[in-house]
Amino acid sequence: MxxxxxxxxxxxxxxxCAGVTRAVQIVSTALKKFGTPVYVRHEIVHNKYVVQTLADQGAVFVNELDEVPDGAVVIFSAHGVPVSVIEEANRRRLTTIDATCPLVEKVHREARKNLENGRKTLLIGHKGHPEVIGTMGQIPADEIKLVSSVADIDTIPAEWADKLGYVTQTTLSLDETAELLQALKSSFPAIVKPNQNDICxxxxxxxxxxxxxxxxxxxxxxxxxxxxxxxxxxxxxxxxxxxxxxxxxxxxxxxxxxxxxxxxxxxxxxxxxxxxxxxxxxxxxxxxxxxxxxxxxxxxxxxxxxxxxxxxxx
Ligand code: SF4
Known part of the structure; x- marks a missing residue:
């Protein structure tokens, strides 16, 4: 038949994408330059095949820095890390290599710019995603709030209304985010948008x-x-x-x-x-x-x- x-x-x-290609190249180049093991905090990118291939070459994937021995080389994943993680690595004098995607770094800069300009930041994204944790960790916790749905708009403090900017996770749905942004703009007409769309x-x-x-x-x-x-x-x-x-x-x-x-x-x-x-x-x-x-x-x-x-x- x-x-x-x-x-x-x-x-x-x-x-x-370009950010993932770069992150994978960073791990393989670091393995060649420093020898094994090289530690990687979190999955370098969210793919088991990629992670296993790099683990087979000598990369050691860990959840947190306390699993990294003193003096070791540690790479931060493409999703970005809170400032506190970089500070901890520096305090421990670890050799760090940052594989954060440059387009995620752009979002980090926007959050910091809001802070410098006296604005609170709303981050549109999904709770618990490493990129969201990294972006939330760029500025003090009382300066940034996660908004995941239209319902969350009601939880934004009223006193933030005139000093607000927003940023978004880079991997959201364009259509869903457009709907949420529309609702945000009608509740907070003065909200400041990023220079360029954050969805990459x-x-x-x-x-x-x-x-x-x-x-x-x-x-x-x-x-x-x-x-x-x-x-x-x-x-x-x-x-x-x-x-x-x-x-x-x-x-x-x-x-x-x-x-x-x-x-x-x-x-x-x-x-x-x-x-x-x-x-x-x-x-x-x-x-x-x-x-x-x-x-x-x-x-x-x-x-x-x-x-x-x-x-x-x-
Ligand atoms: S921000 Fe975009 S280009 Fe960068 S790693 Fe994420 S998906 Fe890839």
Whole structure:
């Protein structure tokens, strides 16, 4: 019996963004420069395959600095860290390398600028995400407040009304954030916005590419980790853009073939921390069960790259 036909529509851009590429390069370059072990505080990016590959090369992933021995080299993840973590590392005279994405650093600078200008900061984001913890930790706790939903607007102190600025997590849904911002602006017309949109180019481009194909797909598969904010947003964006079903899979072994029984056209994308090798793995596995035809929709070309920190460029 011949294999059932399956049309695969690949969204582009997908997968690694410039911040993730840089963070992964930072760990592998540090391993070459300093030898093993090099410690990494938190998953360098939210992807188990990437973390395991670097662990196999000698990186040691830890949750907190107290797991890092004196005199060791420690790398901070792409999501950024609170100032208190940097201070603690300096106090302990650890050799630190900061893999915080430059676009997350931009958000940190905006929060500090609000403080310098006498404004309180609202951070639009998801509680508990490392990027949110890092941004909240840039300025004193009574100067910044997390807003995750329209309902949270009611909890903003009334006396903050005339001295407010906002920043956002870089990996939010463009549409959902637009709704929340609209509500914020009508409650606080004088609120100061960031110079440039904080939702980064990679989040924007991956969401737009998914939107462009969602209506043509019976199912959209996002390759990414369950703790990856931008991957989870891609699942939501696909549904909101008219795809009847969308699922998150970490890699080929997670594919449930029953999910595909009625599917004629399958969309595939990958979150900003998922490497292309996992996309290839998924397509390879699908081709063992289906007679596939593959086409790619390119929404835009990306040419962004970030240099390594000066200490690793020598
Ligand atoms: S998703 Fe955006 S902010 Fe996050 S690491 Fe990638 S480029 Fe940087």
């Amino acid at each position: 011949s294999a059932p036909k399956l049309k695969i529509l690949l969204a582009s851009p997908r997968g690694f 180019y990679a989040t924007t481009n991956r969401q737009r590419a998914v939107k462009a194909i969602a209506g043509q797909c019976d199912l959209l598969m996002v390759i990414g980790a369950p703790n990856s904010s931008n991957s989870k947003r891609l699942v939501e964006v696909a549904k909101d853009a008219g795809c009847p079903r969308s699922v998150l899979v970490q890699r080929a072994a997670d594919i449930n073939l029953n999910d595909l029984s009625e599917v004629k056209t399958l969309g595939i994308t990958a979150g900003a921390s998922a490497p292309e090798i996992l996309v290839k793995e998924v397509i390879g596995t699908l081709s063992e069960h289906f007679d596939i035809t593959l086409s790619e929709h390119t929404e835009t070309e990306e040419k962004v790259s970030f240099p390594l920190p000066a200490s690793l460029r020598e």
